[in-house]
Amino acid sequence: MTDQPSAELPRVGLPDEAMREAARARQLRLTKPAGALGRLECLGAWAAAVQGACPPQLFAQPTVVVFAGDHGIARTAATSAYPPEVTAQMVLNFIAGGAAVNVLARRADAAVRVVDVSVDADVSYLDAADPSVAAHRIRRGSGSIDREDAMTLDEAQRAFALGRSIADREIDAGADLLIPGDMGIGNTTPAAALVGLLTSLDAAKVTGTGTGIDDATWMRKCAAVRDAMRRGRPLLADPIALLAAIGGADLAAMTGFILQAAVRRTPVILDGTISGACAMLADRLDFRARQWWVAGHQSTEPAHRAALHHLDLEPLLDYELRLGEGTGALLALPVLQAAIATLGQMATFDEAGVSDRDA
Numbered sequence: 001m002t003d004q005p006s007a008e009l010p011r012v013g014l015p016d017e018a019m020r021e022a023a024r025a026r027q028l029r030l031t032k033p034a035g036a037l038g039r040l041e042c043l044g045a046w047a048a049a050v051q052g053a054c055p056p057q058l059f060a061q062p063t064v065v066v067f068a069g070d071h072g073i074a075r076t077a078a079t080s081a082y083p084p085e086v087t088a089q090m091v092l093n094f095i096a097g098g099a100a101v102n103v104l105a106r107r108a109d110a111a112v113r114v115v116d117v118s119v120d121a122d123v124s125y126l127d128a129a130d131p132s133v134a135a136h137r138i139r140r141g142s143g144s145i146d147r148e149d150a151m152t153l154d155e156a157q158r159a160f161a162l163g164r165s166i167a168d169r170e171i172d173a174g175a176d177l178l179i180p181g182d183m184g185i186g187n188t189t190p191a192a193a194l195v196g197l198l199t200s201l202d203a204a205k206v207t208g209t210g211t212g213i214d215d216a217t218w219m220r221k222c223a224a225v226r227d228a229m230r231r232g233r234p235l236l237a238d239p240i241a242l243l244a245a246i247g248g249a250d251l252a253a254m255t256g257f258i259l260q261a262a263v264r265r266t267p268v269i270l271d272g273t274i275s276g277a278c279a280m281l282a283d284r285l286d287f288r289a290r291q292w293w294v295a296g297h298q299s300t301e302p303a304h305r306a307a308l309h310h311l312d313l314e315p316l317l318d319y320e321l322r323l324g325e326g327t328g329a330l331l332a333l334p335v336l337q338a339a340i341a342t343l344g345q346m347a348t349f350d351e352a353g354v355s356d357r358d359a
Helices: 017-029 039-051 072-076 085-096 100-108 153-172 188-199 215-235 239-246 249-263 273-285 302-311 327-345
Strands: 062-069 111-118 177-183 268-270 293-295
Touching: 017 039, 017 327, 039 327, 062 085, 062 100, 062 153, 062 249, 062 327, 072 188, 085 111, 085 177, 100 111, 100 327, 111 153, 111 249, 153 177, 153 239, 153 249, 177 249, 177 273, 177 327, 188 215, 188 239, 188 249, 188 273, 188 302, 215 239, 239 249, 239 273, 249 268, 249 273, 268 273, 268 327, 273 302, 293 302
Parallel strands: 062 111, 062 177, 177 268, 268 293
Antiparallel strands: none
């Protein structure tokens, strides 16, 4: 296990503990019984710590970045209910504003960006939409990880750097909360393999139904995950090399994105299985990074439950989602905003002229 961040990576700082304690003290003065708002109180204290202010402010510019990429395992091992062509079609849907992530983002006043990191389609598919979406594409698709590397080590390093630069770009443009989203047919297979290795769980314990596969497809997927885990096991000490072998360029970019957010002291709401796997890898690169994350929800995928347990993150919601895109995190965003609002806008006993129980 890598206990220290790479020498090439800036060290992640910790949230402001003084502001966390100030938030806890303020909660005791609000017009309610102590602890009556349950987890909202803990969430408000976390917001104060990551913002370095008490009371914290509502997040003004939450931003979702959807990392899109295809995975060769879906085509060679038939591990998905949908054909790989769907990824490019969904990227166009994101751009047009017609996907679930777009709908939920509008409701939550969040922006949505999409990045074609490794979609298996000629970039001309974007000509009538937004060619800039693929301006920094790393490669077209990935290798079938049960028998070959997903990409070269150089491609993995460039994808990781791309994710970091995207985080920097969004933060520099004003984003004060980031959400990693994903789109890629077959992407739960590498995610399951990564989580299985990092948690020492058997392939059968981390392999789920993904897009809604039948039993026969699940068995093929489970075999592919087991083969990928066997190939990746010698690389456990090197997260980037592990991503090159059994991950994908989209996952490497998301890992860099999540880690750089922590470097930049910008909080993250994690989404589902893909972001959970990437968070585990980012955590290996710098164990302090998890202090800047909350888990938006728990998906139905067993790999996601295993990842959250490993990271000691308790999901805010459990609506049995398995869509990805950032949808679960967006559903959790209003809960986070509610925690901030109650901490900052409720009256104290003194302000309201209400006697507390110790008066």
